[in-house]
Amino acid sequence: xxxxxxxxxxxxxxxxxxxxxxxxxxxxxxxxxxxxxxxxxxxxxxxxxxxxxxxxxxxxxxxxxxxxxxxxxxxxxxxxxxxxxxxxxxxxxxxxxxxxxxxxxxxxxxxxxxxxxxxxxxxxxxxxxxxxxxxxxxxxxxxxxxxxxxxxxxxxxxxxxxxxxxxxxxxxxxxxxxxxxxxxxxxxxxxxxxxxxxxxxxxxxxxxxxxxxxxxxxxxxxxxxxxxxxxxxxxxxxxxxxxxxxxxxxxxxxxxxxxxxxxxxxxxxxxxxxxxxxxxxxxxxxxxx
Numbered sequence: 001x002x003x004x005x006x007x008x009x010x011x012x013x014x015x016x017x018x019x020x021x022x023x024x025x026x027x028x029x030x031x032x033x034x035x036x037x038x039x040x041x042x043x044x045x046x047x048x049x050x051x052x053x054x055x056x057x058x059x060x061x062x063x064x065x066x067x068x069x070x071x072x073x074x075x076x077x078x079x080x081x082x083x084x085x086x087x088x089x090x091x092x093x094x095x096x097x098x099x100x101x102x103x104x105x106x107x108x109x110x111x112x113x114x115x116x117x118x119x120x121x122x123x124x125x126x127x128x129x130x131x132x133x134x135x136x137x138x139x140x141x142x143x144x145x146x147x148x149x150x151x152x153x154x155x156x157x158x159x160x161x162x163x164x165x166x167x168x169x170x171x172x173x174x175x176x177x178x179x180x181x182x183x184x185x186x187x188x189x190x191x192x193x194x195x196x197x198x199x200x201x202x203x204x205x206x207x208x209x210x211x212x213x214x215x216x217x218x219x220x221x222x223x224x225x226x227x228x229x230x231x232x233x234x235x236x237x238x239x240x241x242x243x244x245x246x247x248x249x250x251x252x253x254x255x256x257x258x259x260x261x262x263x264x265x266x267x268x269x270x271x272x273x274x275x276x277x278x279x280x281x282x283x284x285x286x287x288x289x
Contacts, residue, residue: 017094024087035082044072049088053081071113184222
């Protein structure tokens, strides 16, 4: 199997899996990598300060406006515009950096910036927010230039948490569809986390319920309230998304993709894909290309 979706991790051996870079410099030095579909094992906060480039994340074209920030979840397949120069800042961080305690993990999992179950989070900054973000990014850069000590990671994590809190407030102010935090949302996010890790080997709602320690009725009520779809529909959507990623961005055969996604017979995968997309896998691949 030959996979064409390049995946990036933080370099091994670095002190913090946390980094701030100038977006224009990164775009220039990594142009060939950024302008083809790729994914990362870390979260990205991309501050587009100038320009209106086209940006694609998991088949969703994002309307980028000057002075806006895009929040990209780990493992999303994205592609930068190859025709429009960009400038700004980009902040990268991993679970290993942020999730030092159970409270940290719960905060990040419940953060709608990376877990908005309806759309990608993209906020435009007004003059006041621009000043706030400039201040925090400058504080981070200054801290990263100092000699590392036992306080540094906590200080950086504090700055990052404040950036996320301020961004989530801004997102809620402009959001049309508001998702209320609570037990239902927590169950759905936990379910989605399990689904992201196991969709290729586990497709049974009941098996996920066992891991979540909830009944099928309870999970069904939560997903319907938060997502307006059933757990089975969430499973199908996740499988189809990965199938589309592999068909569009790799040279793997349909047979290889079927096995990767946990189908014992390629013909079952073809029927499954056509049921949900109204075209066969090959037809989708040809139309996309």
